[in-house]
Amino acid sequence: MNANLQVLFIDLTCASDSSIIRGVNQYRMKRDSRIIIIAPNRQPGDETIASLISLQVLDFISFDVDEDEEEYERESISLLIKAQLNKKPTYGNVARWNLQYEQPTGKSKASEKPSKNDDVKIPKNPLDSTLMEHLESMLENEPQVSRQKEIIFTERIVGSVLIALGGVGRRTGTSHSAMRLSRYLSSLSYSVACVELLDNELNKPVFFTYNTEAPTKRSAEFGFHYEGIDFFTDVTMQEYIEIHAAGYQYLVVDMGQIVTRSENRNILGQYAQEFFRADLALITTTAAVWDFGNLVSYLDGLWENGWKKPMNILVNLCDDNSFKNLSTVFKKNEKKLLQIDFVQSSFQVNPFELTEDMSESYQRLLSEFLPKEKKKKKMFSKLFN
Structure with a gap:
């Protein structure tokens, strides 16, 4: 089905950071509609946030939430969502996020919490492929445009x-x-x-x-x-x-x-x-x-x-x-x-x-x-x- 989206909401906890960035990158190649990111426990300087800004994502809803009380706390963000929808998406709204991050390992601050058992191998998030497939299915009926393969148009250098x-x-x-x-x-x-x-x-x-x-x-x-x-x-x-x-x-x-x-x-x-x-x-x-x-x-x-x-x-x-x-x-x-x-x-x-x-x-x-x-x-x- 070819969905006519005006606003796309993405929760950063639904998949790995790299999968979300890939999905948004592919989505941006086809659509320029508004994307609102729900980003619990993220702070200015977060590498993933900076990457999403470079893909022209200009809306972030951030709040602190304890993992043990996440289900209860999530009920209170409806007002934050309404307030964000009433804002005009501009770079000025996200400038505070766009700081030079210091983590050379490529991990975001939200992902640096110590594991309860370092010996346990965490399996790949099954939602990663689901997110990509869902975004691809939304775009599969979009008209195609010709592009020169050697030029990448969807990336933008973050900074000035x-x-x-x-x-x-x-x-x-x-x-x-x-x-x-x-x-x-x-x-x-x-x-x-x-x-x-x-x-x-x-x-x-x-x-x-x-x-x-x-x-x-x-x-x-x-x-x-x-x-x-x-x-x-x-x-x-x-x-x-x-x-x-x-x-x-x-x-x-x-x-x-x-x-x-x-x-x-x-x-x-x-x-x-x-x-x-x-x-x-x-x-x-x-x-x-x-x-x-x-x-x-x-x-x-x-x-x-x-x-x-x-x-x-x-x-x-x-x-x-x-x-x-x-x-x-x-x-x-x-x-x-x-x-x-x-x-x-x-x-x-x-x-x-x-x-x-x-x-x-x-x-x-x-x-x-x-x-x-x-x-x-x-x-x-x-x-x-």
């Missing part, structure tokens, strides 16, 4: 908020937009890394042109510091991983063009998986007529490979009239169905000079990823004083 920008073609303002967005975040006193992760067969690096100051206070051992931002030019994947582990609050990644078309088929670029993993993905284009075909091909290339997130399209080099013409090509109900949102970028040659209208646009785009106390402040007071 990752913002990726990809252009529908060259000269669509991806680098300029990445610098402007980085400048906006640094103006709010966040630590920001602006990174070029480019397929060099398609894109040329540009960040190096701003390397005019001596490097200062960088969290990684390369790159340069400019306008409150740490810039990293044309990095390798190994360097990118080092930057990701350096502890920045925000990573803004300029990926240039990542979808090309050849022989009537769309081809994803070398680092496209990072675009799929991003917490927020922005697509840059212009309002020019000749870029519209590239935009359609770009969107098709993402959908063909399983994209299910919102499409945030940042339109550069346009006036009000040309923006309206482009953004109204899609009808209102089509935008809602396809999760497409067009954002007009204002004319500004210097990417490090912030305008009020673009700051408002960035605030809207980043609303889920800015701490609540920051969102409540008057943001422009710092920008224009």
Whole structure:
């Protein structure tokens, strides 16, 4: 039977941690519906919780319960479930869980309790296979989408908020937009890394042109510091991983063009998986007529490979009239169905000079990823004083 689920509840005590992670991973490949995890006796820093967050699970109900009184205590969580359902699932709700865990053995804190008899061999949980089979049966009638085997789209690096920008073609303002967005975040006193992760067969690096100051206070051992931002030019994947582990609050990644078309088929670029993993993905284009075909091909290339997130399209080099013409090509109900949102970028040659209208646009785009106390402040007071 093909179930139409809006919310899936999973109890972490129903199977082993590894089985649950595998099951959620497979479920996420087919559906993006809400998942609520019931996690008794789990604490911030739990490895399993961190892994589930990386699979876009944003709801956890945790409570302390004694194993001997579990049946009685479980009756009291109905109010917790109702309260969780009334919350909007956002990363801010689970940020406290996403700490660097210290257990190198891969065991969660809840599983570290000493056994009453260390010599007893515990048999495999019979529910492990049942959970997998149940999730598979729910998904077996879902329409299949083609994916390139060498690219994994369902995993996401846990840590900094990752913002990726990809252009529908060259000269669509991806680098300029990445610098402007980085400048906006640094103006709010966040630590920001602006990174070029480019397929060099398609894109040329540009960040190096701003390397005019001596490097200062960088969290990684390369790159340069400019306008409150740490810039990293044309990095390798190994360097990118080092930057990701350096502890920045925000990573803004300029990926240039990542979808090309050849022989009537769309081809994803070398680092496209990072675009799929991003917490927020922005697509840059212009309002020019000749870029519209590239935009359609770009969107098709993402959908063909399983994209299910919102499409945030940042339109550069346009006036009000040309923006309206482009953004109204899609009808209102089509935008809602396809999760497409067009954002007009204002004319500004210097990417490090912030305008009020673009700051408002960035605030809207980043609303889920800015701490609540920051969102409540008057943001422009710092920008224009």
